[in-house]
Amino acid sequence: MSEEEVRQVSDALDAVERIEDREERVRAMSLTMAAQVKRNKEWVKERRALVFELRDAEVSVRQIAARVGTSPSTVQDILRGYSGSGTHRPRQTPASE
Numbered sequence: 001m002s003e004e005e006v007r008q009v010s011d012a013l014d015a016v017e018r019i020e021d022r023e024e025r026v027r028a029m030s031l032t033m034a035a036q037v038k039r040n041k042e043w044v045k046e047r048r049a050l051v052f053e054l055r056d057a058e059v060s061v062r063q064i065a066a067r068v069g070t071s072p073s074t075v076q077d078i079l080r081g082y083s084g085s086g087t088h089r090p091r092q093t094p095a096s097e
Contacts, residue, residue: 044083051078 016032019025047068054064061079065072077083 048078051075055079 013032016025016028019028047070050068051064054067059067061072061075065075068075
């Protein structure tokens, strides 16, 4: 997807937010959010697969992050198998003394 296509998607979302009638605006927002929930599952899988392919090609975490458009910490989370919010991550146990 080119930067122009991303801008077009963003413009379309901005147009939803500018719908004057509140009920129409909220209905459009609801439809948009419902459609995106379905997409997110596939998008997460595709991003995860690319992160692992790049890691296997010995690309650095910082370079992977730049190439997929996310932060290095998100790339590290993907490589560690974390998903969702930080509240669902396993707690670190303190090292034994």
